[in-house]
Amino acid sequence: MGYRKQIYTEALSVLKARREQAEAVASAHKTQFAAKCPEALTIEREMAKTGLSAIRAVGAGKDAEAIIRDLAQYNLELQAKRAELLAQNGFPADYLQAPYTCKRCSDTGAVDGEPCDCYKALIRELALRELSSATPLKRCDFESFSLAVYADTPDENGLIPREEMEAIYEFCKGYAAQFDENSGSLFMYGKTGLGKTHLSLAIAAKVIEKGYGVIYGTAQNLLSTLEKEHFGRERDADTESLLLDCDLLILDDLGTEFSTGFTVAEIYNIVNTRGLRGKATIINSNLTLPELQAKYTDRVTSRILGSYSVLHFTGSDMRIQLR
Numbered sequence: 001m002g003y004r005k006q007i008y009t010e011a012l013s014v015l016k017a018r019r020e021q022a023e024a025v026a027s028a029h030k031t032q033f034a035a036k037c038p039e040a041l042t043i044e045r046e047m048a049k050t051g052l053s054a055i056r057a058v059g060a061g062k063d064a065e066a067i068i069r070d071l072a073q074y075n076l077e078l079q080a081k082r083a084e085l086l087a088q089n090g091f092p093a094d095y096l097q098a099p100y101t102c103k104r105c106s107d108t109g110a111v112d113g114e115p116c117d118c119y120k121a122l123i124r125e126l127a128l129r130e131l132s133s134a135t136p137l138k139r140c141d142f143e144s145f146s147l148a149v150y151a152d153t154p155d156e157n158g159l160i161p162r163e164e165m166e167a168i169y170e171f172c173k174g175y176a177a178q179f180d181e182n183s184g185s186l187f188m189y190g191k192t193g194l195g196k197t198h199l200s201l202a203i204a205a206k207v208i209e210k211g212y213g214v215i216y217g218t219a220q221n222l223l224s225t226l227e228k229e230h231f232g233r234e235r236d237a238d239t240e241s242l243l244l245d246c247d248l249l250i251l252d253d254l255g256t257e258f259s260t261g262f263t264v265a266e267i268y269n270i271v272n273t274r275g276l277r278g279k280a281t282i283i284n285s286n287l288t289l290p291e292l293q294a295k296y297t298d299r300v301t302s303r304i305l306g307s308y309s310v311l312h313f314t315g316s317d318m319r320i321q322l323r
């Protein structure tokens with residue numbers, strides 16, 4: 001998936017902290033159990049001994065198998081005894097087990113030498129957080145989106161903004177719920193303050209919840225990061241492959257970036273490469289369609305208008321109405 005090295009390092013240190021935390025809890029519980037029930041210590045010691053004896057038995061040769069079978073039996077009896085003591089003293093059955101966040105890999109991040117799902121999810125989460133650190137992702141869900149702020153009387157084009165927005169809202173909700181590797185791309189345009197960012201982020205939150213990797217950023221921020229990496233010395237950074245490879249890319253506020261030959265070429269590269277790879281992209285813009293055509297090359301606009309679902313946000317600025 002091509003994330004920056006720093007992300008992997010950070011993910012491993014998060015796992016390490018989880019592991020240590022869980023093991024500290026288990027160790028504290030063991031002390032509490034022993035304080036209330038001294039017999040626990042004897043059992044603990046016996047259990048450790050069965051392990052050592054098994055190791056010795058392996059070295060003992062022909063009778064080893066029988067010895068190990070007996071030891072295993074004895075170990076099971078000790079476990080049963082311990083479970084009984086836990087119950088008698090009012091402790092839950094799993095009291096001595098480390099409460100790992102991920103039961104599959106015990107917070108090691110690997111199962112049978114393969115990366116665990118929890119590790120992959122963590123990497124996506126960290127990558128997303130890094131790229132959208134300035135965004136209040138949590139507050140922008142479908143539930144907090146209000147249709148009531150849109151006018152329910154016809155506008156100058158005879159359209160009722162609330163009805164138009166209700167259709168867009170339902171479309172976005174369905175898009176998020178059904179999102180998968182085959183989902184198409186969306187182009188949202190309309191005046192500023194009509195909810196394009198809110199609905200994009202609501203989609204992002206749902207799609208992340210489904211386990212996909214999502215990158216969100218304003219065109220200005222993402223392009224300036226790319227520019228720094230392209231012309232600077234940060235050879236380690238690899239935002240471009242992240243932008244080209246993630247499951248869903250949300251490019252907010254297209255048209256507000258400072259336009260150069262580099263940015264126009266990058267926009268084309270992103271739109272074109274992701275299109276060829278069949279990856280979904282959501283682009284938001286305050287530009288009208290003629291403005292979009294004037295600002296970018298025909299290659300860019302024809303790709304967007306030709307293969308994206310186009311959502312036109314109507315109505316007056318709801319932030320102004322709310323005031």
Ligand SMILES: [Zn+2]
Binds near residue numbers: 102106107109119
């Ligand atoms: Zn795991």
